[in-house]
Amino acid sequence: MKEFLIIDGYNIINAWSDLKKISEESLEEARNVLIDRMSEYRAYIKSEIIIVFDAYQVKGAKEKKKEINGIEIIFTKKNQTADSYIEKKVEELAKNKRNIVKVVTSDLAEQQIVLGSGGIRILPRELEIQYNLMKKKINKISEKNKQNRMILSDRIDEKVLETLEKWRREED
Template sequence: MLERPEEVLFVDGYNIINAWPNLQSAKEIDLETARQKLVDIMSEYSALTGVKVKVVFDAHMVEGGRRIIENINGVEVVYTKERETADNYIEKMVESYGKESGKEYRVRVATSDFLEQRIVLGKGAIRVSARELLYEVNRIFEERRKKEDIMKSRKETLADRLDETTLKSLINRIKGCQA
């Protein structure tokens, strides 16, 4: 049986924040809040799908800035170093995943930057627009909600969880104790 390749999703953080309405409105209040909301959404997405998510934020304009990589709730969050854009970092990483020996990866890049989409396609990644990612995230969250609704609607009694033979045996024992 063929194993599915491990999937990695690079997210151009500010590109997605500027494209998703709920994050745009959060950004108007506070950029840090918008970043945290995006990371929270992608953390939940990763937990539900098993996809490794790496959210990359530009920090190339920060003088003397060093690259910062941290793990937040299972999501790798990258702040690029001085003079390094999120696009530059993502391109390098896409290329490195293609060269890693012994393991096959399915690499996707979420951005609506047309030029960046073309570049990562040329390096072997699959491009995902901000709109497509939003649709995918919403679909997966909706599937989870439906499953939760089904689980909530089921009766949660002991009798519902027992097979018929065990249930009859238990009922007979209870009746025997009452006699």
Template sequence: MDVLLVDGYNMIGDWQELKKIKDIDLEQARNLLIEKMAEYQAYRGYRVIIVFDAYEVSGGETKHTNYKVEVIYTKEQETADECIERLVKELKNVKTKVYVATSDYTEQRTIFAQGAYRKSARELYLEIENIQQEIEDDLKSYKARQISTKIPIKQDVLEIFEQWRRGQK
């Protein structure tokens, strides 16, 4: 299974929608990021882990899961970058590709050296936008295939009725 590690505050600081919300309510910006990554996780099937810096907050590392997305707040005196680097070492193996979403150039170089792949904040944002469009297209296609009658009729009977309507039988 592929894994996507996300530097949470890096995405919030880069994505315009989240940046605006952050200035008003940081927790709401975090929650919206988690929701967007949950859609990503459901559509792509990746294991998604979002890491938030708790560098200046006292206490140990906290982990919880929202919508099948793992959320980690780093322990005291640990940056999100350090946590991500540790996770790359733990998770990367022959069967698992690890992607790291960050626009921090230094962090990108470090994770490259460890064999992980990178996605910039902009790349991840565009990928999420494309996923949302694909979902909308899939829904339109699904709705178009749905039977429009209120009476449940089998498809073969509907085809016969359509032929009669067209005067073909």
């Protein structure tokens, strides 16, 4: 069984307040932040992630695919919306009944098409909550590991530490 998470990139950028704010300064930076976050998330959830950005109104745009940190990034071709690309991809992936296909979008019509094609819809807010919970868990584990980690100077007598420090200085 394989799990896929397909994300309507600009939909998420416009739905998450911090990404929307970044996009007002630089759309490219907002895309990069989203990709970085989903790279972290991918490592945590162990799903294939596809982020789709549409180039619907970009003159002469051709479909571009690239992989960044294990995430497939798609820029659609001219006159193709992210929605239409996602619909085709869901149908293609859902043909294999062993695949689980989830789509993140706030577009109601897109959600209905995804559900009708055998996919699962996730709202942008749900993904944001899941991502933030993942970050909290990782930070908590990291903090616990820091607290449990002891360095040599915590374990040895102060006089021995002073002697070792003198030896180290003599070597310099």
